[in-house]
Amino acid sequence: MTMRNDIAVIGLGVMGSNLALNIADHGYKVAVYNYTADLVEKFQRETPHENAEPFTDLKAMVASLKHPRQVIIMVTAGRPVDAVIEALKPLLEKDDIILELGNSYFEDSIRRFEDLSKSGIVFIGAGVSGGAEGARHGPAIMAGGTEEAYASVGPILEAISARASDGKPCCAFMGQGGAGHYVKMVHNGIEYADMQLIAESYLLLKELGGFTNEELADIFATYQQGDLQSYLIRITSAVLREDDPEGSGSLVDMIVDAAGQKGTGKWTCINGFEVGTNLSLIDGACNARYISGKVKERETRALEKKVRQVVLPFDRKTLVRKVGHLLYAGKIAAYAQGFDLYRAASERYGFNLNLGKIAEIFRAGCIIQARFLNDITAAYTENPGLLNLVDAPFFKRKLEECLEDAREICALGISNAIPTPVMAGAITYLDALNSACVGANLIQGLRDYFGAHTFERKDKPGFVHHMWSH
Numbered sequence: 001m002t003m004r005n006d007i008a009v010i011g012l013g014v015m016g017s018n019l020a021l022n023i024a025d026h027g028y029k030v031a032v033y034n035y036t037a038d039l040v041e042k043f044q045r046e047t048p049h050e051n052a053e054p055f056t057d058l059k060a061m062v063a064s065l066k067h068p069r070q071v072i073i074m075v076t077a078g079r080p081v082d083a084v085i086e087a088l089k090p091l092l093e094k095d096d097i098i099l100e101l102g103n104s105y106f107e108d109s110i111r112r113f114e115d116l117s118k119s120g121i122v123f124i125g126a127g128v129s130g131g132a133e134g135a136r137h138g139p140a141i142m143a144g145g146t147e148e149a150y151a152s153v154g155p156i157l158e159a160i161s162a163r164a165s166d167g168k169p170c171c172a173f174m175g176q177g178g179a180g181h182y183v184k185m186v187h188n189g190i191e192y193a194d195m196q197l198i199a200e201s202y203l204l205l206k207e208l209g210g211f212t213n214e215e216l217a218d219i220f221a222t223y224q225q226g227d228l229q230s231y232l233i234r235i236t237s238a239v240l241r242e243d244d245p246e247g248s249g250s251l252v253d254m255i256v257d258a259a260g261q262k263g264t265g266k267w268t269c270i271n272g273f274e275v276g277t278n279l280s281l282i283d284g285a286c287n288a289r290y291i292s293g294k295v296k297e298r299e300t301r302a303l304e305k306k307v308r309q310v311v312l313p314f315d316r317k318t319l320v321r322k323v324g325h326l327l328y329a330g331k332i333a334a335y336a337q338g339f340d341l342y343r344a345a346s347e348r349y350g351f352n353l354n355l356g357k358i359a360e361i362f363r364a365g366c367i368i369q370a371r372f373l374n375d376i377t378a379a380y381t382e383n384p385g386l387l388n389l390v391d392a393p394f395f396k397r398k399l400e401e402c403l404e405d406a407r408e409i410c411a412l413g414i415s416n417a418i419p420t421p422v423m424a425g426a427i428t429y430l431d432a433l434n435s436a437c438v439g440a441n442l443i444q445g446l447r448d449y450f451g452a453h454t455f456e457r458k459d460k461p462g463f464v465h466h467m468w469s470h
Contacts, residue, residue, distance in 0.1 A: 005030060007028060007153075008061055008070070009033070010034070011074035012074075013039070013074065015102075016072075019135045019160070024049040025049075026156075031053050032054050033055045033058060068095045068096050068097060070156075071088060071092075072099045075102060077103050078104075081100055089116075094119075095120060100126070101127075102128075103127075103184070103188075109177065109180070124150065125145065126142060126144065127142040127180050127184020134162065138160065139162060141172075142181075142184050144176065145176070161365060162366075170362070172357050174353060175346070177349075182351065185271070192286060193422060197426075198236050202240075204413050216240045217240040221237040228327060231367060239251075259288075259293075266286055277337070277341045278337060278340070279337050281426055305417070321405070323409055325402035330426035331370075332389065332390065335389055336390050339376070356384065375392075379394060390430065403427075409423075
């Protein structure tokens, strides 16, 4: 006899299967379905669970659910999500809830939220971070929709989410409509910048210090013991330490020097331009991935490049410390930009985002989990109206400690032809934030000269056009 299931999961790929098992592990009865029977059979054969009931018939799966029915969609973003929603609509009733937990674009989530609300069906778009391991054992979850709907599904989502060091679940209601997927999108943008900063640190240490991969693994393991402690720093050490299973040497040296991407970083950059927020580090990280794809072109030019003899003005131990400071300063700048975008978008889209809460749920389970997210949480808790993260006393002090070393290492890298676009962008961004004049007055003069675009004077209100005499 069919049990009365608490919730359903549609889509039994790696993420969907792991999420379903996570739900089942927490004592909830979960119905699982896939539009192709092979994955349902695979789930039942390889990962049977007493709390999971497999279905190959969508109507029967929906009929097995308690009211109000709650259905999680875990399929590829875009048209597949819309196709599943269209198939579900005739089978659901008023107040039933559809939860879409894929990597959807936030404007698609806004559209689905508004469309389903017309028929009384509730839509929750939730960002999930942590990969397959997170889905199985505890991801970070960012839910959007309505607070009332979240109150209904929140207990399950919070039960399966990661737990921070203080025991709090890394799951929360972010805001109305597409807020959940918006928060996840920007999370991924920050992730792009974070990884690029680590890659540039690796290059600087390797090229300036001549460290071996084993030594580099030890350096990042040391960074992991201090302020830079994070998931990405930990796995950087692991990747650098891995031997090539098909030959001698390190596996990292056999990986083609071209980084892929799935588009969420690009979405963040585009939205930054639309909202009007400086995302130079995230933009730079995307651009670095684009140029990384030109492998043959770069290799050809590198063969023609004159080899430089690197001369360190200090010992290698000092280099490690100074690169660590540059990496930390860059990390502050990357998060400052991401959270500045959250602040601007909250006003633009009416999300009413709680920036401290966002930092709080990033502390475990997700890819960008890091020690200093506790400090970001504290900064926004102390001052919810904080204009920029760099204005928080803690981060002001940290930047004062790091910036001199950061400038020195960045300049040393540039003088030795080591590409560090995001590191350099971080310092430029921080300098611009602290400059009374950034040259925009001249730009306005030029714009008025050739296009009569007008400008504002310092000594009187309003916009004026000047009849230029030269």
